[in-house]
Amino acid sequence: MHGVTSADVARDSGVSRTTVSYVLNDTPGVRVSEETRARVRASADRLGYHPSVAARTLRTGRSDLVLYVLPDWPLGPAVDTLLDRLAGALAERGLSLLVHHARSGRPLHELWRAVTPRAVVGLQAFSARDRDAMRRAGIHVVASSISGDVPDVFAATQQGIGRLQARHLIDRGHTPLGYAAPTDPRVRAFAELRLAGVQAVCEEAGLPAPVVVPLELAQGAARAAVRTWREAAVAGVAAYNDDVALAVQAGARAEGVPCPDGLAVVGVDDIPAARFAVPALSTVSQSLDTQAEHLAAAVVAALDGSESDGEALPDTLDLVQRGST
Amino acid sequence: MHGVTSADVARDSGVSRTTVSYVLNDTPGVRVSEETRARVRASADRLGYHPSVAARTLRTGRSDLVLYVLPDWPLGPAVDTLLDRLAGALAERGLSLLVHHARSGRPLHELWRAVTPRAVVGLQAFSARDRDAMRRAGIHVVASSISGDVPDVFAATQQGIGRLQARHLIDRGHTPLGYAAPTDPRVRAFAELRLAGVQAVCEEAGLPAPVVVPLELAQGAARAAVRTWREAAVAGVAAYNDDVALAVQAGARAEGVPCPDGLAVVGVDDIPAARFAVPALSTVSQSLDTQAEHLAAAVVAALDGSESDGEALPDTLDLVQRGST
DNA sequence: CTGAAAGCGCTTACAG
DNA sequence: CTGAAAGCGCTTACAG
Numbered sequence: 001m002h003g004v005t006s007a008d009v010a011r012d013s014g015v016s017r018t019t020v021s022y023v024l025n026d027t028p029g030v031r032v033s034e035e036t037r038a039r040v041r042a043s044a045d046r047l048g049y050h051p052s053v054a055a056r057t058l059r060t061g062r063s064d065l066v067l068y069v070l071p072d073w074p075l076g077p078a079v080d081t082l083l084d085r086l087a088g089a090l091a092e093r094g095l096s097l098l099v100h101h102a103r104s105g106r107p108l109h110e111l112w113r114a115v116t117p118r119a120v121v122g123l124q125a126f127s128a129r130d131r132d133a134m135r136r137a138g139i140h141v142v143a144s145s146i147s148g149d150v151p152d153v154f155a156a157t158q159q160g161i162g163r164l165q166a167r168h169l170i171d172r173g174h175t176p177l178g179y180a181a182p183t184d185p186r187v188r189a190f191a192e193l194r195l196a197g198v199q200a201v202c203e204e205a206g207l208p209a210p211v212v213v214p215l216e217l218a219q220g221a222a223r224a225a226v227r228t229w230r231e232a233a234v235a236g237v238a239a240y241n242d243d244v245a246l247a248v249q250a251g252a253r254a255e256g257v258p259c260p261d262g263l264a265v266v267g268v269d270d271i272p273a274a275r276f277a278v279p280a281l282s283t284v285s286q287s288l289d290t291q292a293e294h295l296a297a298a299v300v301a302a303l304d305g306s307e308s309d310g311e312a313l314p315d316t317l318d319l320v321q322r323g324s325t
Numbered sequence: 326m327h328g329v330t331s332a333d334v335a336r337d338s339g340v341s342r343t344t345v346s347y348v349l350n351d352t353p354g355v356r357v358s359e360e361t362r363a364r365v366r367a368s369a370d371r372l373g374y375h376p377s378v379a380a381r382t383l384r385t386g387r388s389d390l391v392l393y394v395l396p397d398w399p400l401g402p403a404v405d406t407l408l409d410r411l412a413g414a415l416a417e418r419g420l421s422l423l424v425h426h427a428r429s430g431r432p433l434h435e436l437w438r439a440v441t442p443r444a445v446v447g448l449q450a451f452s453a454r455d456r457d458a459m460r461r462a463g464i465h466v467v468a469s470s471i472s473g474d475v476p477d478v479f480a481a482t483q484q485g486i487g488r489l490q491a492r493h494l495i496d497r498g499h500t501p502l503g504y505a506a507p508t509d510p511r512v513r514a515f516a517e518l519r520l521a522g523v524q525a526v527c528e529e530a531g532l533p534a535p536v537v538v539p540l541e542l543a544q545g546a547a548r549a550a551v552r553t554w555r556e557a558a559v560a561g562v563a564a565y566n567d568d569v570a571l572a573v574q575a576g577a578r579a580e581g582v583p584c585p586d587g588l589a590v591v592g593v594d595d596i597p598a599a600r601f602a603v604p605a606l607s608t609v610s611q612s613l614d615t616q617a618e619h620l621a622a623a624v625v626a627a628l629d630g631s632e633s634d635g636e637a638l639p640d641t642l643d644l645v646q647r648g649s650t
Numbered sequence: 651c652t653g654a655a656a657g658c659g660c661t662t663a664c665a666g
Numbered sequence: 667c668t669g670a671a672a673g674c675g676c677t678t679a680c681a682g
Contacts, residue, residue: 005659016669021661031667050438054388055659057379058674065423070408080405083395087426096436097424098390101412111421113375217597243597250601272542272568273598276575330675341653346677356651380675383658 004049013043020044024051062138063115065098066090066299069108069122081292086121089296093303112139121299140302142295157291158190160317161284162197165238165266168282170205172325174236174264177202177210178229180248182240191240194268198238210234215244222251226263230255235264236325242267242274245281249324264325279323287316329374338368345369349376387463388440390423391415391624394433394447406617411446414621418628437464446624465627467620482616483515485642486609487522490563490591493607495530497650499561499589502527502535503554505573507565516565519593523563535559540569547576551588555580560589561650567592567599567608574602574649589650604648612641 006024010017015036022030023040043049057063068086087097095118100111108130112120119140120126126134126143134141169177179198181191198210211232213225225248229237239245245267252263259265259279267274267283274281331349335342340361347355348365368374382388393411412422420443425436433455437445444465445451451459451468459466494502504523506516523535536557538550550573554562564570570592577588584590584604592599592608599606 006661007659017660018662018669019667022668025661027661033667036668048438050435052383052441052659053439054379054382054441055674056661058377058383058658058676059660059662061674063379068424070412083408083424084426087395087424091426091431096440097426099393099408099412099422099424101409101416101422106416106419110375113373114378115421116377116379217600219600246598246601253603271598273571273596273602275542275544276571277598277601278578278603331677332675342676343653343678344651347652350677352677358651361652377675380658381677383660383674384676384678386658 004047006049006051008047009040009043009049012047013039015040057116061116063117064095065115065117066095067098067100067112067115067117067120069100069120069124069126071123081288082123082295085289085292085296086299089300093300095303109133112137119299119302121295123295140299142299142302157286157317158193159197159200161268161286162194162199162238163201164197164284164317164319165194165268166198166201166210168266168319168321168325169236169238169264170201170207172236172260172264174260174325176208176232176234176236178232178234178237179210179212180225180237180239180244180265181212181214182244183214183216187240194238194240210238215239215247217243217247219250219254222247223254224251226251226255226257229263230257235262237263237265239265239267242269242271242281242283245283245324246273246277249277249279249281260323260325266319266325270320274320275322277324282322282325283320285318285320287318290316329372331374331376333372334365334368334374337372338364340365382441386441388442389420390440390442391420392423392425392437392440392442392445394425394445394449394451396448406613407448407620410614410617410621411624414625418625420628434458438462444624444627446620448620465624467624467627482611482642483518484522484525486593486611487519487524487563488526489522489609489642489644490519490593491523491526491535493591493644493646493650494561494563494589495526495532497561497585497589499585499650501533501557501559501561503557503559503562504535504537505550505562505564505569505590506537506539507569508539508541512565519563519565535563540564540572542568542572544572544575544579547572548579549576551576551580551582554588555582560587562588562590564590564592567594567596567606570606570608570649571598571602574604574606585648585650591644591650595645599645600647602649607647607650608645610643610645612643615641 006017006020010020019032019036020040022032023037024044053064090097098115098117100108112134117139119142120134121142126141131141166177177198179195181195195212202210211229211234213228215221215225237248239248245265248265249259252259257263267281270283270285274283331342331345335345344357345365347357348362349369378389415422423440423442425433437459442464444467445459446467451466456466491502502523504520520537527535536554536559538553540546540550562573564573570590573590574584577584582588592606595608595610599608
């Protein structure tokens with residue numbers, strides 16, 4: 001049984017449910033004697049009273065939930081950091097995280113119409129239709145792009161990663177460039193954005209377009225890729241992430257190509273294994289912590305009504321140079 | 326505005342709210358003509374009706390939420406797989422995942438009493454008090470241990486990992502043994518369980534207890550650790566996970582100790598980097614996918630009332646032998 | 651086969 | 667300063 005209701009508390013403390021509500025919610029602009037307040041709170045405590053979320057939601061038309069839409073793509077470790085920060089920041093305000101699974105096939109609007117969350121948060125931009133409908137329903141919408149219609153912050157960051165990798169390779173004289181793409185179709189959007197960054201820098205520098213090779217995470221595939229790059233005289237490879245970069249290094253080793261002199265490689269993520277590779281792997285560090293913090297702050301700001309348009313995502317990209325470039 | 330209610334649908338289709346409810350919920354044992362059903366459904370569709378979750382929950386005393394308690398320890402990539410499988414399996418039954426953050430400081434009972442979820446799922450065992458209170462409230466409780474009071478399945482699995490590592494090293498003749506522990510305090514519980522497995526096997530084999538060295542993920546720390554093991558004549562090291570194992574390999578390399586002949590190493594997780602290490606890293610693969618699937622199945626079974634006591638976690642541990650042992 | 655009515659637990663004008 | 671009463675939207679005995 002759920003059991004204890006505000007009526008029980010009222011009876012126990014000898015006041016009306018109205019007063020119980022006033023006291024327990026600290027309703028502003030209401031005068032209740034300190035003595036009564038204490039009595040009510042003591043009763044609530046003693047009886048183990050917890051207001052029914054359902055009833056409150058029904059009455060106020062607004063729940064204490066924040067809907068978090070998981071993206072289509074696998075987040076990997078990032079999801080942990082993100083969830084952690086978000087759930088933590090929300091818990092401080094008495095809000096809870098409801099997770100929606102984009103891959104589940106259940107349409108988003110079915111969920112938000114049903115639960116009337118306080119805010120909806122996603123890493124991807126929502127469709128204009130979804131977004132407008134949610135706004136009209138008074139729900140705060142926080143996409144990865146902080147201010148409504150600005151191009152996606154995450155997209156900008158992804159391109160920035162590719163740009164940083166390319167510029168670094170060029171600065172170190174490892175030209176022309178190659179790109180080691182992942183084969184997992186779910187991260188294609190990311191890979192394409194990062195690659196676009198590399199391509200843009202090549203063009204700006206008057207270099208030929210990077211030689212793109214999709215790379216299975218296996219020895220054989222890696223060797224074949226290295227051979228392809230060698231034939232094209234590629235001297236520096238930007239890899240989709242550290243795992244792919246490590247594969248490239250292994251392929252080069254197997255082909256007898258020295259790194260970085262024969263083929264330089266730069267990854268993304270700075271996973272622990274990067275610093276133990278031979279030679280140690282240069283990589284772009286993303287500072288997910290900062291990004292997660294930023295997202296959490298954006299949500300909280302939206303809830304507080306301060307909208308926080310201006311606040312751009314601080315620069316979270318960092319090139320860690322090690323032996324592989 | 327939320328707007329459309331069952332009253333609107335009733336008016337629009339010329340029936341009572343009762344009938345609307347019967348039709349839309351397919352209430353069994355109720356006869357409504359096919360024609361009426363079609364009319365009601367058409368109205369609901371056309372008006373964009375979505376029953377209020379809050380009202381339904383208030384009325385029935387049971388929500389469509391499953392509360393998922395994130396553990397104290399960082400899950401890393403695992404959380405992604407777990408969430409994915411769980412949210413997917415639940416979405417199929419019209420249930421949604423509510424995430425509770427153990428680290429948030431907000432007590433668990435406050436949340437479950439407030440939202441009356443259908444089930445509560447956690448990777449850790451709940452306190453007996455929490456568990457009993459939830460059961461009494463009619464909430465299904467699914468901990469990592471499937472059947473209520475059996476010792477924690479995850480704990481058993483962790484010990485199994487250590488046992489597998491130790492037995493492998495012994496079989497290959499790499500004795501006596503060392504253990505490379507992590508320094509992150511949040512994973513201490515795991516590390517201790519895995520180490521216990523190693524210790525048990527050593528004892529059973531009549532070997533000295535493993536030499537335990539906590540290992541920072543850095544070159545210097547790794548070298549020092551390797552020196553310690555050398556002094557103790559350790560020939561085989563079980564590492565907490567692949568990241569730590571990779572550090573050990575790097576330390577050995579820097580100390581001029583050949584792997585595996587001078588020092589053999591076995592990790593846990595089979596991360597992509599493991600197969601590209603030099604020599605390639607032997608490791609215990611955990612098959613998180615299988616474990617996640619199993620957890621999702623346990624939740625669904627609990628909801629369906631079939632409890633599924635017997636169904637033990639299938640064996641998900643696998644030793645992948647490569648060059649480092 | 652269908653409808654009128656009660657009631658889930660809360661908050662909030664509105665009266666006193 | 668405090669309370670009686672309405673109503674949020676739904677489901678479900680209960681009558682017809």
